[in-house]
Amino acid sequence: MLSIKSGEVQSNDKTYYVSAGEADWVYSFLSRFTTESEFNNRHSINTLKILYLSPDGYNNLKTMLSNSFYNRLSANLSGIKELLKRNNINFIAKETDILPDYHGHMFGDWVIYGKWLSVGGLQSVRTTMLAINKIDNYFEKFKKMFD
Secondary structure (H helix, E strand, O other): OOOOOHHHOOOOOOEEEEEOOOOHHHHHHHHHHHHHHOOOOOOOOOEEEEEEEOHHHHHHHHHHOOOOHHHHHHHHHHHHHHHHHHOOOEEEEEEEOOOOOEEEEEEOOEEEEEEOEEEOOEEEOOOOOEEEEOOOHHHHHHHHOOO
8 A cells, every 4th residue: 555654755745636537546545544544633635636537528538438437436536525524634626528648646746647548449547657756747747737
């Protein structure tokens, strides 16, 4: 499991950025992360900014996505919102009508990202992920998706 500890982050930004597909990994990670953080009543993150496909975007791309994509995304977003509310972590959502260039996660000085992959005509986020730090050009490209 990815471990984010306060002392390991060079940046003062405590925002966790996510460009999500169905947001299943994000929900799973945050449920574990917030449970672990409850022991000392401190969180390394104070805000989640999440980028995901809008209903219109899904309707435009549904031939490229699984039939259950939007139902899973909606259920995972509901769970994420509840977890964050319970733990006093801010939630900022940004919908997009097109698939973002990248899917992945950014926190502090690190980005873990991947490109969407076409598998049998469907788009998937089950791809190889790359880890990069702030000095890489992709760091700013990833962050720009949230502007």
